[in-house]
Amino acid sequence: MSxxxxxxxxxxxxxxxFDFLLQEPLSRARGGxxxxxxxxxxxxxxxxxxxxxxxxxxxxxxxxxxxxxxSRNTVTLVYDVLSTEGYIEPSKQGxxxxxxxxPEPENRAHPAPVALARRTERIxxxxxxxxxxxxxxxxxxxxxxxPLAAWRRSxxxxxxxxxxxxxxxxxxxxxxxxxxxxxxHLALARGMRCNPEQIVLTNGAQEALSLCVRLVxxxxxxxxxxxxxxGGAQTALACGDLTVVPVPVDADGLRTSASDWEDRPPRxxxxxxxxxxxxxxxxxxxxxxxxxxxxxxxxAWIVEDDYDxxxxxxxxxxxxxxxxxxxxxxxxxxxxSKTLFPSLRLGFLVLPEPLADRAAPVxxxxxxxxxxxxxxxxxxxxxxxxxxxxxxxxxxxxxRRRDALRTALAExxxxxxxxxxxxxxxxxAVRLPPDVPDQALARAARRHGMGPRPLSRHSLLPDxxxxxxVLGYGNTPESAFTPGLRQLxxxxxxxx
Amino acid sequence: MSxxxxxxxxxxxxxxxFDFLLQEPLSRARGGxxxxxxxxxxxxxxxxxxxxxxxxxxxxxxxxxxxxxxSRNTVTLVYDVLSTEGYIEPSKQGxxxxxxxxPEPENRAHPAPVALARRTERIxxxxxxxxxxxxxxxxxxxxxxxPLAAWRRSxxxxxxxxxxxxxxxxxxxxxxxxxxxxxxHLALARGMRCNPEQIVLTNGAQEALSLCVRLVxxxxxxxxxxxxxxGGAQTALACGDLTVVPVPVDADGLRTSASDWEDRPPRxxxxxxxxxxxxxxxxxxxxxxxxxxxxxxxxAWIVEDDYDxxxxxxxxxxxxxxxxxxxxxxxxxxxxSKTLFPSLRLGFLVLPEPLADRAAPVxxxxxxxxxxxxxxxxxxxxxxxxxxxxxxxxxxxxxRRRDALRTALAExxxxxxxxxxxxxxxxxAVRLPPDVPDQALARAARRHGMGPRPLSRHSLLPDxxxxxxVLGYGNTPESAFTPGLRQLxxxxxxxx
Numbered sequence: 001m002s003x004x005x006x007x008x009x010x011x012x013x014x015x016x017x018f019d020f021l022l023q024e025p026l027s028r029a030r031g032g033x034x035x036x037x038x039x040x041x042x043x044x045x046x047x048x049x050x051x052x053x054x055x056x057x058x059x060x061x062x063x064x065x066x067x068x069x070x071s072r073n074t075v076t077l078v079y080d081v082l083s084t085e086g087y088i089e090p091s092k093q094g095x096x097x098x099x100x101x102x103p104e105p106e107n108r109a110h111p112a113p114v115a116l117a118r119r120t121e122r123i124x125x126x127x128x129x130x131x132x133x134x135x136x137x138x139x140x141x142x143x144x145x146x147p148l149a150a151w152r153r154s155x156x157x158x159x160x161x162x163x164x165x166x167x168x169x170x171x172x173x174x175x176x177x178x179x180x181x182x183x184x185h186l187a188l189a190r191g192m193r194c195n196p197e198q199i200v201l202t203n204g205a206q207e208a209l210s211l212c213v214r215l216v217x218x219x220x221x222x223x224x225x226x227x228x229x230x231g232g233a234q235t236a237l238a239c240g241d242l243t244v245v246p247v248p249v250d251a252d253g254l255r256t257s258a259s260d261w262e263d264r265p266p267r268x269x270x271x272x273x274x275x276x277x278x279x280x281x282x283x284x285x286x287x288x289x290x291x292x293x294x295x296x297x298x299x300a301w302i303v304e305d306d307y308d309x310x311x312x313x314x315x316x317x318x319x320x321x322x323x324x325x326x327x328x329x330x331x332x333x334x335x336x337s338k339t340l341f342p343s344l345r346l347g348f349l350v351l352p353e354p355l356a357d358r359a360a361p362v363x364x365x366x367x368x369x370x371x372x373x374x375x376x377x378x379x380x381x382x383x384x385x386x387x388x389x390x391x392x393x394x395x396x397x398x399x400r401r402r403d404a405l406r407t408a409l410a411e412x413x414x415x416x417x418x419x420x421x422x423x424x425x426x427x428x429a430v431r432l433p434p435d436v437p438d439q440a441l442a443r444a445a446r447r448h449g450m451g452p453r454p455l456s457r458h459s460l461l462p463d464x465x466x467x468x469x470v471l472g473y474g475n476t477p478e479s480a481f482t483p484g485l486r487q488l489x490x491x492x493x494x495x496x
Numbered sequence: 497m498s499x500x501x502x503x504x505x506x507x508x509x510x511x512x513x514f515d516f517l518l519q520e521p522l523s524r525a526r527g528g529x530x531x532x533x534x535x536x537x538x539x540x541x542x543x544x545x546x547x548x549x550x551x552x553x554x555x556x557x558x559x560x561x562x563x564x565x566x567s568r569n570t571v572t573l574v575y576d577v578l579s580t581e582g583y584i585e586p587s588k589q590g591x592x593x594x595x596x597x598x599p600e601p602e603n604r605a606h607p608a609p610v611a612l613a614r615r616t617e618r619i620x621x622x623x624x625x626x627x628x629x630x631x632x633x634x635x636x637x638x639x640x641x642x643p644l645a646a647w648r649r650s651x652x653x654x655x656x657x658x659x660x661x662x663x664x665x666x667x668x669x670x671x672x673x674x675x676x677x678x679x680x681h682l683a684l685a686r687g688m689r690c691n692p693e694q695i696v697l698t699n700g701a702q703e704a705l706s707l708c709v710r711l712v713x714x715x716x717x718x719x720x721x722x723x724x725x726x727g728g729a730q731t732a733l734a735c736g737d738l739t740v741v742p743v744p745v746d747a748d749g750l751r752t753s754a755s756d757w758e759d760r761p762p763r764x765x766x767x768x769x770x771x772x773x774x775x776x777x778x779x780x781x782x783x784x785x786x787x788x789x790x791x792x793x794x795x796a797w798i799v800e801d802d803y804d805x806x807x808x809x810x811x812x813x814x815x816x817x818x819x820x821x822x823x824x825x826x827x828x829x830x831x832x833s834k835t836l837f838p839s840l841r842l843g844f845l846v847l848p849e850p851l852a853d854r855a856a857p858v859x860x861x862x863x864x865x866x867x868x869x870x871x872x873x874x875x876x877x878x879x880x881x882x883x884x885x886x887x888x889x890x891x892x893x894x895x896r897r898r899d900a901l902r903t904a905l906a907e908x909x910x911x912x913x914x915x916x917x918x919x920x921x922x923x924x925a926v927r928l929p930p931d932v933p934d935q936a937l938a939r940a941a942r943r944h945g946m947g948p949r950p951l952s953r954h955s956l957l958p959d960x961x962x963x964x965x966v967l968g969y970g971n972t973p974e975s976a977f978t979p980g981l982r983q984l985x986x987x988x989x990x991x992x
Binding site for chain 2: 033034036037040041044047048077078080081084085086087098099100101114115116117118119120123132133140143144146148151152155156159160164165166167168169170188191203204206207214215216217218219235239241252282284285286287289290293299314315316318319324325337341342343344345354355358359362365366367368369370371372373423475
């Protein structure tokens, strides 16, 4: 817009409607808003609230600038913005206030009931968030034992050496160096079979779970979940508008039945085979092979969520389902939230080999890469052996804590209970009698700085066996076990 | 599993089936796999491929250890893992190979056609990814002008001072310090009205768009998008299984019609009001107020994608739609990919005030926080004024580049064309005559190291007016404009 368009010089432009601009002087405080911004805001507000009615002619920029004691350029720029935004418009007799659609006052409130999507009704109020620092919160690793100084050095090295090229988006599926490092580690440690093109780096395991759903499941498709099971998987499935079918878990892991396969065959089967969450069961080889076979027959896909399989307390980590058969119909989901630290928010998905060629272009459209410095720092951390050493240290630490927690439960938690799990990972499941309702106990515990999760929160079907607590020991020091469990026992008795 | 369970001592256990274990000695190379891992792998493979048939009795751990020249403990641990995994099981006569479900060879391939979800058919092959470093790639800021050293210091300061507490998940909606800093900036710069509880930090703008869909739209709901428009929005809507309706754009931005409101009322209206992508139009105040009003009447929500509104080249950045009316039904989506750098992968969503109380708990279930160091480094960057100074520098740089690109187009791009946009941001839209098909030109350009996007890729409806190129100048130096445009003109002529 050119300098001369706003109102021609002359008495008829401007007028008393514009007096409000002069009633309060513009603020010239240092560090405050610019004069331009203040003038703009006042004029917009006056148009919106009707003080400047449609058709009013603007004062000339020179006249207004003089009245306000600002430079003419300031007024011109303000008029430019208002013109771009459509608050003012040129006319034959100079620039005028535009006629704006103005809502009737009775329409001001959102009239329709403020409705969320149907799926969110299934998600809302699940309250899965544990505070990182509460005693016994599951799923949080030993934050104080992370080699933060070494990590800082790895990250700073990348920031310093990577140059500005690393500031761009980068490959949608993530940095090739990290994908290769993950593949090497998983092939050795877990018997993974894949190539780097199948690996997708994600914003935590949750994005990996969402990707599985987006790639292969349509709304209304059936997904099987373990019951009790991991709430995050249920959330990801609910977000994809899938029908979630709970499947029971026993000491051998997920227990599917012929009638389930017949009556409600799944599109996705979500499972935690290495260390069932929360019961701790290991899915047996026989059930793994059977699951692969059945999924192949039914065109279904396994989602193998391997959230803490690195921390096996006796002997080697277990092999993954993914590597059990060539071309197995398995999405493998991994995360560094437990092996490194949660705030890194870095997970990954291994695409099933039979699907990889078709899924990769879709993934490249859905994701935007990013977080390249963190990914390259981690690649260096893994290739230099620091990751492996950290895992080994953490395995020892968690085994000690697991042993100590079992002992403390036996000696100091004088409420009838049975303990399951504990071969891997960072938590024990403690079943409680029905007269100790777990959700009430967890609420009481929270008031005392403790964050165990109620077992029943992980169940879709009501079942008395799913009353209890998930006690995390990842980020809880041994010294807190005895006083914590005594306190929990006291709280349990008070619930009676 | 205890030491003595695997096979009793005695000649009948083990036998010739186990000879394969001895045929090739275990590798003792330093840095290679542990003996335990090798033994485990061989035994698993032999069970899976049938060399060890179900019911075979395992050799005693002492005997096998002696034959292999390994410690008995190694064998015991291997047997433990195999037992946990269900490859072997106890029997009255010692430990035996378990009977595993074994797929028939003809079932080995996935029998059902390997199908992706229906929605992915709409996403696959869109090929929106431009390489960061190609000339004229839109959407990439001036990477070489980012104050990387200052950012490194900000980040390292947080890593050093934040301690181990920051390694945890943190609040799902992100660090309060950054949410407050964003709010302060937006209230001043863009007239945003909200409180920090409405702000959600996301993994780039793409996650913010997905969240809008997840929160309020059910599969089959209608969403309006600008045509031509931003492909990322279409992807997010397709992922939510919405029906996408293209709505035309003119010089005043999104042009909705009474019949559209009547015949196919939307649940979501996606728009880029500050600088329409890719045409560059600004949505006028009158249309903004009308859109708010209509959305209120129809229970619809505006998704205001403000991808580059900070870079307005004349005068102040424009006010946002979100702040235009109290309680406006607007999701505001912002990103730091353009103002800082894409690899940071940090965006945000401002929840509409009328929805915030109900949506916040759902968001807290969907997101897991994380990236806390980056978020706090950015909060410091903003509060210390470094962000504002960087924005001001980049505004000047992009204005210079915009002017230079306009000049170079007029002087050196001797193909008939019209230029639109350029009041804000980092790209110009250049319309071309129909005899220069834009997709072929973009493909040819790519072979010469240039990444302009074909305009027709942004259109859902075929329209001759949408033939042209989106020329990004964010990350392309002025010196490359003239040779680049001459090359593009040559390539355009060769297409004839």
